[in-house]
Each structure stands twice: as structure tokens, then as C-alpha cells.
Amino acid sequence: YPHALWRMNKHERAVYLTFDDGPIPEVTPWVLDVLDHYGIKATFFMVGDNIRKYPDIFRMVVERGHRVGNHTFNHIGGFRHSSEEYLENADKANRLLHTNLFRPPHGWMKSDVYWWVNRYYKIIMWDLVTRDYSKWMTAQGVFNNVKRYARNGSIITFHDSLKAIDKLRIALPESLRWLK
Secondary structure, X not given: OOOOEOXXXXXXXXXXXXXXXXXXXXXXXXXXXXXXXXXXXOEEEEOHHHHHHOHHHHHHHHHOOOEEEEOOOOOOOEOOOOHHHHHHHHHHHHHHHOOOEEOOHHHOEOHXXXXXXXXXXXXXXXXXXXXXXXXXXXXXXXXXXXXXXOOOOEEEEEEOOOOOHHHHHHHHHHHHHHHO
């Protein structure tokens, strides 16, 4: 994806936190409280159907000053659906989000979808995915990934999801303390 953003300015002493897959009532409010505690803003790439189910959580993210991005309506895989289905799913999500940011679920999409999406959105990828969603990863492993791979300008991907919450409870505050 030649025009996608994978990392910010490597000469700037900053990192950029992103969270995928929310909003989820069991996770997202806790993530927001942790970010507030450290005085940090993030970008949340949200699933449209989760916004439909939890509009109050969506509003909470926006009202606390965080950015939002499109992560499709149903978190669909880029190669499992026709280009038309994928683009309609992204458009359906954006009817709720009203954003110019997009991140494809799982980090991939067909080339024709990429070229269309790139016309309407800034595609934000990452250079550090924490793997907090993996059942094979521990909280310490997530924190170690942050320590090992974060660098100036990194776009770091966490997940505000049920798969990640047990690891996030330890890894997110530890990571934020270390990064600060």
C-alpha cells in the first residue's frame, strides 16, 4: 500500500497509539480511563456494528478528544468478500463515523479496494502491532513487544476488544509508563 501511513516522523520523539475493533463496553471505557490518567490521546479504529450497538461508548471516545477511524462495519477480511461488498461495508461504517481515516481489518485488502479507499481516506497502518489479541501472547509479551519495537514515530496498535482485555490490564499501563 504505497500511500498508506506506516510510521510517522522518525525524527520526532513521539509515538502514536491506536486501538482497533471497539467500541466494546467491557473494554473501551477502561482504556479511556487509563489514557486519561496518563494524559494521552489515541486514535480508535472502530467497527461500525459496535458503534450501532454501543453509541454511548462511541460518543464517550469522541467527547474525550480522541480521533476515530473506519475499521469497516463488520470487521470483514479483505480477500473473503468481493470488492463491492467490502467497499459497501466500509461506506456503511462511515455513515456512523464520519471520518477520513481508515484501517483495513487484519491489515489487508485487495489492490482495487486499496486504490478506491485511498481516494477517500487516509489509510493508517502501523509499524508495531502488540499482538494483544493473541491467545499465545502474555501481558508481559505484549509489553515486551512495545519495549522491543517502539521507536520514534511508531504507530502502535492495541485492541479494545474482549480478546485483548486480560493482557491490556497489565500491558497497557506498563507500556504507557515506559513510553513516557
